[in-house]
Amino acid sequence: MKREKEIREFVKERYAEIASEGDSCCPSCACPPDLVEQAKSMGYSEQEIRSVPEGAVMGLGCGNPTALAGLKEGETVLDLGSGGGLDVFLAARKVGEKGKVIGVDMTPEMLEKARENAKKGSHKNVEFRVGEIENLRVEDDSIDVVISNCVINLSPDKLATYKEAFRILKPNGRILISDLVTEGELPEDVRRSFEAWAGCIAGALEKQEYLNTIKKAGFRDVTILAEHPLGEPGMDDRLTGKIISIQVKAYK
Numbered sequence: 546m547k548r549e550k551e552i553r554e555f556v557k558e559r560y561a562e563i564a565s566e567g568d569s570c571c572p573s574c575a576c577p578p579d580l581v582e583q584a585k586s587m588g589y590s591e592q593e594i595r596s597v598p599e600g601a602v603m604g605l606g607c608g609n610p611t612a613l614a615g616l617k618e619g620e621t622v623l624d625l626g627s628g629g630g631l632d633v634f635l636a637a638r639k640v641g642e643k644g645k646v647i648g649v650d651m652t653p654e655m656l657e658k659a660r661e662n663a664k665k666g667s668h669k670n671v672e673f674r675v676g677e678i679e680n681l682r683v684e685d686d687s688i689d690v691v692i693s694n695c696v697i698n699l700s701p702d703k704l705a706t707y708k709e710a711f712r713i714l715k716p717n718g719r720i721l722i723s724d725l726v727t728e729g730e731l732p733e734d735v736r737r738s739f740e741a742w743a744g745c746i747a748g749a750l751e752k753q754e755y756l757n758t759i760k761k762a763g764f765r766d767v768t769i770l771a772e773h774p775l776g777e778p779g780m781d782d783r784l785t786g787k788i789i790s791i792q793v794k795a796y797k
Contacts, residue, residue: 549701552742553677556699557652563603564629564654584631587723588612593635598666600658601631607695607745607790608723611635613770614794615719619643620689623713625678625706626650626696630659630671636692637671647688648673649681679705683713691720695790698725698749699742707762714797720764722793725775726752729787752789764795 584594584602588609594602611632616622616639624633627648636646648671650656659673676682678693679702691710700706710720727749741747750758759767775788 552701552748553651556742560628560652561654563605564652564658589631596638597631597634598662598668600665601629601634601662603629603631605629605695606631606723607725607775608771608792609635610692610694610721610723610792611639613792614690614692614721616640616644616690621687622646622690622692623681623683623688624648625691625693625710626699627659627673628655628694628696630662630673632692632694633659633671633673634662634666634668636690637668640670642670644670646671647683649676649678649683651675651677679709681709681713685712686715688713689715689718691718692722693720694723695725695745697722698745700748703750703755704758704762707759707764711763711797716797718797720759720793720795721770724755724791724793725749726755726789726791727787728752728789731787732781732783735781735784746784746788749788752791755791756793759793759795764797767793767795770794 587606605628616636618641620640621644622636622640627633627650630648633646633648640646648659653675656673656675663671674682678700691714697703697706725745735741736747738747756767770792772789772791774786775790
């Protein structure tokens with residue numbers, strides 16, 4: 546429990562720093578072009594990037610969950626670890642005025658940034674709440690779709706997170722999760738590194754274990770819709786080919 550608390554606090558502090566750095570990204574303003582390219586490499590289109598408020602694209606994530614979630618007008622969506630609000634805003638456009646999107650994040654600085662972005666974009670059908678994804682302040686059977694983008698790997702208790710997602714979903718509700726998993730063993734020093742936890746590496750489960758965790762939480766029809774190896778400049782050579790980005794869909 547002590548280590549779990551230490552991991553959570555380190556991750557929280559790291560993402561508070563990211564939120565406070567002030568980097569903003571929209572193709573029509575003076576923003577770091579590498580963030581735009583990162584977003585494109587994760588599956589976001591130029592149109593999607595242009596459609597969100599300045600500052601919502603932060604170069605975080607490992608996929609585009611809204612692209613594969615099959616969101617429908619009028620649905621209620623919840624984003625686990627919503628950060629600056631990118632996926633919340635994209636989902637909000639898909640569910641329309643009759644729908645609603647709730648973003649949950651444990652980092653006050655991220656929530657402040659997301660709420661500012663919501664005001665810039667005049668989004669009326671979004672809400673951002675403080676909370677930990679293992680213990681959501683959301684009613685049972687109240688959500689149509691749960692999405693998340695490279696956040697659940699940061700949780701020290703992934704089974705609790707998926708149980709919470711299952712609890713809040715309506716019957717036949719669905720999840721669409723972009724996340725990182727591993728193939729093969731990671732070096733012990735990487736597993737124990739707080740920096741590697743915050744970098745979405747140390748907390749990643751082996752792929753089959755990850756899928757089994759989702760099933761153990763109660764979900765059915767657990768399916769990988771897309772996957773590809775993660776490769777980044779400067780990545781530890783020992784990790785080459787071992788870190789996999791996946792997009793998973795499942796139903797309650």
